[in-house]
């Protein structure tokens with residue numbers, strides 16, 4: 052059975068209002084995008100684009116997870132007329148995965164109420180339809196950040212049962228290596244726990260009007276997102292266009308739909324099958340206008356190293372501010388003139404940064420080493436080596452002005468090994 056909760060009249064209305072006044076798409080949509088063009092027109096200038104549905108038309112997910120639109124014949128022209136319905140039965144093989152769920156009807160401060168449950172329970176709710184049962188049939192429930200690919204690989208299979216990363220997007224330093232073949236199964240993980248959260252390949256699914264509030268991606272990364280089923284509206288905010296989305300305290304609002312002219316965001320309707328590229332550091336909000344199944348990756352590569360570096364510096368400043376009293380305590384205990392206090396303080400900050408931001412300087416430089424040693428994409432799908440090396444040298448040069456350069460000796464050795472790989476000392 053793959054019947055999902057019907058929409059109420061109010062929800063139908065809300066969706067038609069959202070679909071009203073979609074402006075002409077201000078960004079290019081490519082059937083084919085060469086790596087050269089991607090690099091020069093989008094990665095380096097940091098600008099959005101879309102890939103047409105041709106890109107995902109051969110993905111197994113596009114066949115497995117789509118059912119023909121309701122009220123239409125299965126002719127090609129009527130298929131074109133509207134988005135598909137989700138084939139929830141085809142998700143049953145993954146019913147045992149414990150997935151993160153956001154209740155998008157219950158915002159809590161700057162997040163939604165969140166739970167984790169086996170996917171099967173969520174599918175039951177959606178397929179239960181909610182007609183008259185008072186539970187709403189899973190209304191507002193959004194499966195977000197499900198590590199489907201890591202789960203599949205953890206079970207000893209390969210992600211080719213779902214998708215294939217578009218060629219131009221394979222130079223991915225956050226999720227290396229790109230591999231169409233199975234990675235070794237992870238050991239000792241029970242079937243009822245969720246997969247490693249260490250990768251950034253996510254699957255999202257949820258009914259119309261579930262949404263992701265205004266945010267910027269982790270580490271200042273880029274992201275790409277492919278609609279397998281359904282359409283999404285995106286509001287994109289370049290870094291210089293954020294004034295109108297701040298509240299009276301200067302904080303970013305949660306939901307730009309509440310603002311006049313939606314905060315001046317650039318509104319893009321992403322059709323079924325299309326892939327959207329979100330530049331590094333751009334805030335965005337997303338609303339599903341149909342039941343949506345989508346796959347996205349957060350990623351970065353050498354052209355955006357500087358922005359990733361700056362994002363980490365800012366995260367560190369926030370951590371240092373939050374625990375400034377700890378610094379005073381360390382100084383009081385060890386004495387300002389001792390050698391030890393600064394080392395202990397720097398380590399304290401790195402530990403908290405790793406927990407809070409997901410990584411510190413050790414993780415940052417280790418990522419560069421790994422990607423130099425084992426590039427995730429062949430040279431024809433990566434920036435020319437001279438460009439890549441120049442971007443790496445730029446961040447090494449900046450890091451050498453920091454106190455951590457002197458204090459974190461293991462990191463300094465890691466950087467020396469990078470310099471060895473690049474062939475020249477940076478100083």
Ligand SMILES: O=C(O)CCC(=O)C(=O)O
Nearest residue numbers: 255262263274276337347
């Ligand atoms: O599809 C969504 O709800 C959110 C996706 C997103 O924010 C992203 O890909 O960065």
